[in-house]
Amino acid sequence: MLDVQNLSVDFRVDSGWIRSVSDVSFALPANSTLGIVGESGSGKSVTALSILRLHAARTTRMSGKIMFDGNDLLAMPERRLRDLRGRDIAMIFQDPMHSLNPVLTIGDQIGETLRIHQGLSATEARNRAVELLDMVRIPDAKSRVTEFPHRLSGGMRQRVMIAMAIACRPRLLIADEPTTALDVTVQAQILELLRELRQEIGMSVILISHDLGLVAEFSERVIVMYAGELVEDAPARTVFDTPQHPYSEGLLRAIPSPDEDVSRLYAIPGRIPDPGNRPPGCNFAPRCALAEPACHAAPPPLEAFAPGHFIRCPVRMKTTEPAE
Amino acid sequence: MTKLIAFRIAQAIPVMFVVAVLTFLLMHLLPGDPATIIAGDAADQESIAQIRRDLGLDQPVPVQLWLWITNLAQGDFGRSLMLNQPVAEAVMQRLPVTLSLAFVAFVITIPVGIALGVIAAVWRDTWVDSAVMILALVGVSVPNFWIAILSVILFSVTLGWLPSAGYVPLHDSFSGWLASLLQPAVVLALFQIGYLARMTRSAMLEVLDQDYIRTARAKGVTPMRTILKHAFRNSLMQVVTVSGYILSLLIGGSVVIEQIFAMPGIGRLLVQAIMARDYPVVQGTMLLLGFAFVFINIVIDIVYAWVDPRVRYD
Amino acid sequence: MTDQTAIQSPSTMTTTAPPPMPSRSRVLIRKLWRHRSFRLGAGIVLVIVVLALLAPFITDGSPNKMSLRDRFTPPSAEHPFGTDNFGRDIFTRVLYGARISLWIGFASAMLAAAGGAIVGMASAWFRRLDGIIMRIMDALLAFPAILLAIGINAALGPQVTSVIIALASAYVPRMARIVRAAALVIRELDYVDAARVSGAGATRIIFRHILPNCMAPLLVSVTFVFAYAILAEAALSFLGIGPPPPHPSWGNIIAEGRDYSVEAWWIMLFPGLAISLAALGTNLLGDGLRDVLDPRLKMEQ
Numbered sequence: 043m044l045d046v047q048n049l050s051v052d053f054r055v056d057s058g059w060i061r062s063v064s065d066v067s068f069a070l071p072a073n074s075t076l077g078i079v080g081e082s083g084s085g086k087s088v089t090a091l092s093i094l095r096l097h098a099a100r101t102t103r104m105s106g107k108i109m110f111d112g113n114d115l116l117a118m119p120e121r122r123l124r125d126l127r128g129r130d131i132a133m134i135f136q137d138p139m140h141s142l143n144p145v146l147t148i149g150d151q152i153g154e155t156l157r158i159h160q161g162l163s164a165t166e167a168r169n170r171a172v173e174l175l176d177m178v179r180i181p182d183a184k185s186r187v188t189e190f191p192h193r194l195s196g197g198m199r200q201r202v203m204i205a206m207a208i209a210c211r212p213r214l215l216i217a218d219e220p221t222t223a224l225d226v227t228v229q230a231q232i233l234e235l236l237r238e239l240r241q242e243i244g245m246s247v248i249l250i251s252h253d254l255g256l257v258a259e260f261s262e263r264v265i266v267m268y269a270g271e272l273v274e275d276a277p278a279r280t281v282f283d284t285p286q287h288p289y290s291e292g293l294l295r296a297i298p299s300p301d302e303d304v305s306r307l308y309a310i311p312g313r314i315p316d317p318g319n320r321p322p323g324c325n326f327a328p329r330c331a332l333a334e335p336a337c338h339a340a341p342p343p344l345e346a347f348a349p350g351h352f353i354r355c356p357v358r359m360k361t362t363e364p365a366e
Numbered sequence: 367m368t369k370l371i372a373f374r375i376a377q378a379i380p381v382m383f384v385v386a387v388l389t390f391l392l393m394h395l396l397p398g399d400p401a402t403i404i405a406g407d408a409a410d411q412e413s414i415a416q417i418r419r420d421l422g423l424d425q426p427v428p429v430q431l432w433l434w435i436t437n438l439a440q441g442d443f444g445r446s447l448m449l450n451q452p453v454a455e456a457v458m459q460r461l462p463v464t465l466s467l468a469f470v471a472f473v474i475t476i477p478v479g480i481a482l483g484v485i486a487a488v489w490r491d492t493w494v495d496s497a498v499m500i501l502a503l504v505g506v507s508v509p510n511f512w513i514a515i516l517s518v519i520l521f522s523v524t525l526g527w528l529p530s531a532g533y534v535p536l537h538d539s540f541s542g543w544l545a546s547l548l549q550p551a552v553v554l555a556l557f558q559i560g561y562l563a564r565m566t567r568s569a570m571l572e573v574l575d576q577d578y579i580r581t582a583r584a585k586g587v588t589p590m591r592t593i594l595k596h597a598f599r600n601s602l603m604q605v606v607t608v609s610g611y612i613l614s615l616l617i618g619g620s621v622v623i624e625q626i627f628a629m630p631g632i633g634r635l636l637v638q639a640i641m642a643r644d645y646p647v648v649q650g651t652m653l654l655l656g657f658a659f660v661f662i663n664i665v666i667d668i669v670y671a672w673v674d675p676r677v678r679y680d
Numbered sequence: 681m682t683d684q685t686a687i688q689s690p691s692t693m694t695t696t697a698p699p700p701m702p703s704r705s706r707v708l709i710r711k712l713w714r715h716r717s718f719r720l721g722a723g724i725v726l727v728i729v730v731l732a733l734l735a736p737f738i739t740d741g742s743p744n745k746m747s748l749r750d751r752f753t754p755p756s757a758e759h760p761f762g763t764d765n766f767g768r769d770i771f772t773r774v775l776y777g778a779r780i781s782l783w784i785g786f787a788s789a790m791l792a793a794a795g796g797a798i799v800g801m802a803s804a805w806f807r808r809l810d811g812i813i814m815r816i817m818d819a820l821l822a823f824p825a826i827l828l829a830i831g832i833n834a835a836l837g838p839q840v841t842s843v844i845i846a847l848a849s850a851y852v853p854r855m856a857r858i859v860r861a862a863a864l865v866i867r868e869l870d871y872v873d874a875a876r877v878s879g880a881g882a883t884r885i886i887f888r889h890i891l892p893n894c895m896a897p898l899l900v901s902v903t904f905v906f907a908y909a910i911l912a913e914a915a916l917s918f919l920g921i922g923p924p925p926p927h928p929s930w931g932n933i934i935a936e937g938r939d940y941s942v943e944a945w946w947i948m949l950f951p952g953l954a955i956s957l958a959a960l961g962t963n964l965l966g967d968g969l970r971d972v973l974d975p976r977l978k979m980e981q
Contacts, residue, residue, distance in 0.1 A: 096580055100491070127586035140577040145599045145675055155585045190675040206585065384819035392835050503967075507907065507959035509914050512934055512952035515941050523942050618824025622915045637919050640834040652823075652831045659822035 043246060044070040044093070044214060048106035051088050051097070053317075059103060060317045062088050063270045066106075070246055070263075072213065077257030077278065078250045079293060080267035083314045086250050087136075089267070090218050093248075094127050095120075110214075129159040132207035136219035138199035142191035148175075148202045149187035155209040174205040177242075178235060197228035201235065208239055215240075216248045221256070233260060254290070255297040258282035266290045269315055269325035272344060276351040286353045286362065288330050324354070332357045370671050374664045383435075385656035389649050390434045394427060421646070443653065444646035448639070453650030456635060463533050463631035466543065467623065468616040470551035471558070475612060479559040480605060483566025488593055490571065498563060505560025510619060514553045514626045521549060531628035550627045554619050558612045565608050569601035576600070603674050610666030614659045711972045718968020724961030728954070732778035743776035743928045744768060752944045762946035764937060770947060773928040774954050780929040782958070784844055784913045789906040791848035793898055796855020800894075801886055803856065804863035814860075817853040825850040826912050833921050840923045843916055847909045858901055862894035896973040903966035907959045914955050930955045 051063040063085040070076050078086045091097055093108055093115065108115040110131065115123060135141040143151060152174055153167030162170065168187065175183035178201040191199055200220060207215055217236065221229035237260065240247050251257050257264055257278070264281040266274040266289060274287040285291050292310035312329035315321060321328055323338040330337065334357055344354045353359070401418040402409070418424050422433055437444070443453040486498035522530030528549045534542035573579065574597050582596045621633030628634075632651055639647035712718050731738065746766040753763040761770035803813040820828060828850040829843075836842030866889060910930075916922040917931025918938075925932055930951040937947025 091580075094584055096583055124586045124588065127584055129586060133584040135577060135581065137577055141581045143578040143582070143596055143600070145603075145673075146596070154582075154587065158586050192676045203581070206581075380815050381818050381822065384815050385822065388816070388819055389831075392831060503960060503963055504956070507911075507963055508956045509911050509918075509931075509934075509952060509959075511915060511918050512948065512955065515934070515938060515948060516952075519942055519945065614822070615824045618827040621827060621830065622919060625919060636830065637921075640830070640921055645834075648831065648834050652827070655827060656819070656822055659824075660819075663822065 043072040043111060045109040046089075046093070046106070047109065049089065049092060049108060050105045051085075051092055052103040053097075054101040054103075055318070057318075061270060062317050063092070066267070066270075066272050068265050068272070068275060070214070070248065073244050073246055074263070075240070075247045075249065075261040077261035077264040078248060078267060079252065079254045079257050079264060079281075079290075081252055081293075081314055083269070083317075084267040085270035086267045087218050088270075090133070090216050090248065090250050092116075093216060094131055094133060095123060096133075125159070128155045128207075128212070129210045130212055131214045131216065132210070132212040133216040133218065134200070134203045134207050134220050137223050138196055138203050139223065141203055142199055144191055147188050147190055148194070151191075152187075152202065152206045152209055155206055159210050170209070171205070174209055175202070177208070177239070178202070178205045180205070196224050197232065200224060200228075200232055204232075204235065204239070208243060208245075211243050212245055214246045214248070216250070218250045219252070220249070222251070229256075236260075252293075253297065254282070254293040266293065269320060270317065271325060271354065272352075273326065273354045274352065275344075276347075276353075280351055286347055286351070286358045287326075287355050288332050288358070289326050292329075367671065371664075371668055374667050378660050378664055381660055382657055385660065386435060386438055386653060387431065389653040389656065390431055392652070393645050393649050394430070438653070443650040446639070446644055446647045448642040448644040448647070453647050454654070456647060457632060457651055457654050460630055460632045460635050462535070463629050464617060464620050464624065464633060466533075466536065467547055467550055467554065467620045467629065467631060468613065470544075470547045471554040471616045471620070472609075472613050474551060474555040475558045475562060475616070476609060478555070479562025479612075480566050482559065482563035484570055484593065484598060486563065486567040487570030487574065490567075495567075499567070502560035502563045505556050506564075508556070510553055510557050511622050511626055513556060514550065514623055517549060517553055518626070533627075533629045533631075546627075546629075550620075550623045550629065554616055554623050557619065558615060561615075562605070562608065562612060566601065566605055569604040570597060573597045573600045603670060606666065606670045606673055610662050613662055617655065617658070708972060712968060715968040715972060717964040718972070721961045721964025721966070721968060724957060725965055728778055728958050728961065729782065731775055732782055735772075735775040735779060739769070739772040739775055743773045744926055745772075752940070754944075755946050761950040762944065764933075764944070764947045765940060770933070770950055773933055774930070774951050777928040777930045777933055777951060778954060778958070780840065780923060780927055781910055781913055781931070781955070784840065784847065784923075784929070785906045785910040785958075785962075787844045788847035788851070788909045788913075789902045791844060792851035792855050792905055793902050795848060795852040796857075797859050797891070797894070797898065799852060800856040800859025800861075801863055801890065803860045804867060804890075805886070813856075817856055820850075820853040821857075823850075825908065826915060829912055829916060830919070830921065833916060838921050838924050840927070843913055843922055846916075847912055850912075851905045851909075854905075855898065855901060858897045859894045862897060863890045866890050866893050900966060900970045900973060903962055903969055907962035907966065910955060910958050910962070 046069070047067050049063060049066045050061065052059040052061050054060075066085070066089055068076065078089065080086045088097075092104055093110075095104070095115065097104075104116055106116065110126070115126070118126075142148070149168055149171040152171040153162070153164070156162045156167045156170050157164070172183045172187050175186060180186055180198060180201050186194075191202070194202065200223075204220075215236075220236070221232050224232065233256070236247065236249075239245075247261075249257055249260050254264075254266075258281060259278075261278050264274075264276065264278045265272055266281065266285075266287060268289045274281060274285065274290045276286075281290055282294070285294055289310070292308075295308040296310065310329055315325060315328070321338065323336075323340055324330070324333070324342050327333040327337040332355075337357065342354050342356045344352050345356075345359055347353045347359060347362075401414050401421065401423050405414045405417050422430055425433070441454065443457070445451070446453055446456050449456050482498045482502070486495045489495050518530045521528045529546055530549075532546055534546045536543045570593075574593075579592060579596055582592045587596065620631060621636060623629075624631040624633040625637060632655065636648065636651045639645070639651065746768055747763070748766070750759070750763050751765055753759050755762045759769050759771060761774060763769055764773075799813060799817070803810045803817075823831075825847075829846040832846035832849050833842055836845060913922060913929065914931030914934065917929050918935045920935065922931050923929050925936070933951040934948045937944065937951075941948050
């Protein structure tokens with residue numbers, strides 16, 4: 043259904059163009075789940091926003107193809123793409139606090155999607171909004187529908203965002219760090235809700251997070267991104283149980299487990315390189331324990347480690363045999 | 367909401383008190399003896415003493431302040447020397463002129479300034495944006511009385527389209543009223559249009575950067591609707607905040623403009639009073655204008671609260 | 681047009697070795713220089729200032745010299761801006777007027793900044809005074825600056841110094857608010873606490889820590905007040921409560937030329953252009969300063 047081919051994204055800065063995402067490819071069948079993991083700055087959100095072309099047009103340059111039902115979203119006229127947005131592909135964002143318009147009621151904001159895409163009248167849209175609020179388990183939906191966003195808690199706001207996103211029963215939902223701004227118990231509830239709605243509506247979901255554990259639990263397939271590149275692409279279980287790229291391993295070790303002392307929480311040493319100042323070789327080499335001289339010299343390719351499992355790490359390619 | 371209004375009014379009372387004290391001090395603590403200044407250079411001791419007695423200047427300053435405040439509380443703003451009538455009466459007679467002028471200028475400024483600002487923000491970094499911003503910059507850099515004179519030469523003297531001076535009261539003739547106000551009001555508005563356009567543009571740009579604008583786009587909302595429904599309503603709040611300030615500036619600016627178009631408003635009264643050293647009028651006019659500005663601020667705060675649901679419902 | 685610096689070719693980002701980190705002030709100067717409107721504004725202001733300073737050398741040095749034979753001469757080679765009803769050369773008067781108008785603008789902006797710094801600092805430092813001071817500032821802020829200047833000037837009498845004091849007082853509240861806001865933020869920072877613990881006196885803390893940190897917003901406001909003061913001075917003079925008549929301030933020249941504005945348009949045209957150009961230049965310069973020094977500062981005035 044969705045097929046991203048060689049997507050690269052550049053942003054304009056004072057001194058020229060800077061490559062934020064480079065040569066990313068992945069595919070997503072209908073009614074499936076995909077997770078995208080990486081630290082902030084890895085390009086995962088940029089990739090997600092590219093699918094709906096939500097970057098500021100005047101400062102962004104995109105290349106490659108994003109095929110959706112056989113049409114290239116990147117080549118599509120804005121007008122046609124607008125029909126897809128919110129109807130076939132919907133998106134929810136990290137910060138429910140700022141993602142809702144403070145001067146419009148939540149009913150108005152949910153109903154707007156329906157009025158645009160399904161031509162509902164104001165009353166019809168209002169009634170559907172109440173149903174949708176019910177669907178995302180907001181208690182007392184009938185009276186809540188006239189509330190303004192600032193009256194709701196963070197978790198409730200994210201539920202409203204979800205209600206807005208699923209209003210037209212989209213076939214693809216992109217959830218960009220949907221739980222990061224929420225506290226832990228609410229996080230679990232939101233993910234549970236997403237899982238249930240996915241079943242109910244039968245849509246595909248792309249879940250983006252910095253938390254490998256969360257992503258692996260939710261999705262069937264996971265891609266790991268680092269410094270704008272795809273570094274590992276495998277079934278979720280594989281990435282979680284036997285990650286091959288050293289960066290994926292680092293992410294995995296960084297997940298706090300309940301029985302461990304939080305103060306000894308692992309963090310990958312070093313920082314993600316600035317987009318304008320990436321190393322000549324492997325992007326991860328400066329932080330990598332396995333790095334060899336060759337890693338610093340030339341950028342490594344993405345190679346098939348096992349059937350359906352790709353990594354961008356020549357060291358692992360030659361030293362490790364696929365487990366089976 | 368009612369609580370907010372009550373709170374704002376309560377907050378305004380000390381400010382009005384301070385305004386009253388300041389206008390009193392303005393005329394008393396600055397160098398020179400007011401009685402001598404009022405009497406003029408040629409006056410003898412006798413008449414100076416008379417003026418001093420008339421104005422209560424022979425009393426100690428705290429007593430004078432007390433009298434000033436208590437008189438104010440009773441609605442007594444003093445008595446004009448040149449007009450031989452109460453200051454409040456003199457001001458009230460001229461108030462409609464100034465308010466008409468400021469009001470018409472305001473009605474021109476708000477839509478034009480906002481429209482230009484929104485247009486500039488939507489087409490940012492294009493020639494449209496540059497043109498609007500250059501226009502706005504010129505608007506805030508050109509002295510309005512100079513433009514007024516040039517405008518009179520062009521529209522009144524050369525083309526003869528509009529009256530060059532005078533004021534027609536609203537109850538005499540609406541079209542006459544409007545014709546007499548049009549030229550001064552447009553000139554007066556120019557400066558504020560530039561200011562408002564710049565404000566609106568920066569408010570719009572800030573709002574267009576917000577996450578909820580991205581949400582709207584992700585829903586498939588058209589750019590036009592995104593701007594008008596999602597962005598504009600939010601930037602409107604900042605625009606409301608400055609609109610009170612703009613109205614005050616328009617009233618202040620009319621002091622100068624009335625002079626050029628020979629309009630019998632408060633500004634003209636103030637300047638005449640300064641020339642005639644009629645300082646009860648200067649004092650009283652400043653005070654009443656000060657009260658008016660405080661009142662405008664209260665109204666704006668209330669409008670703001672009404673526009674912003676975060677304030678309205680809390 | 682003011683907030684976008686020119687985009688350079690992408691090739692500049694592929695330079696191999698980054699240049700050594702330049703100092704903060706040099707970075708700022710370079711940024712200012714690259715700012716188009718700053719450059720234009722600074723250029724305009726510089727030209728006007730130089731012309732004002734060189735006035736005695738460019739002209740015959742007598743702005744008030746009358747020549748009844750030359751009354752109402754239109755602009756010509758001999759009198760580039762024409763002459764007025766007394767046969768005085770407008771060009772000379774405009775150049776000498778620049779001295780008075782720029783001086784009034786400069787002095788009142790500086791005085792306003794100094795007054796604002798003192799009041800704002802006092803308000804932030806002596807918390808018990810804060811309420812009273814800020815109420816007074818609120819009361820003053822309720823008045824448009826031009827009215828306040830008219831009122832104060834009415835009391836002080838028509839002189840250059842009283843115009844300066846009047847305009848400065850009219851802008852003190854705005855400046856005081858800026859300084860107070862900055863000082864309140866900095867007051868709460870750790871290093872000010874540390875300075876206080878280590879026994880530094882209030883003066884030292886103010887001059888070492890607080891003042892340098894309000895410099896940027898203060899400087900930006902000073903330029904805008906300068907522009908506005910030039911316009912306000914002209915308005916005061918025009919109303920007849922500015923510097924007294926023989927002084928050729930820009931506002932005075934326009935006021936004197938007003939009665940002849942139809943027949944001898946040049947008398948009022950050129951000083952008006954001078955005011956506009958000076959205000960425009962300063963506003964452009966201020967825009968540049970704001971964009972570079974203090975991008976978050978809202979347009980306040």
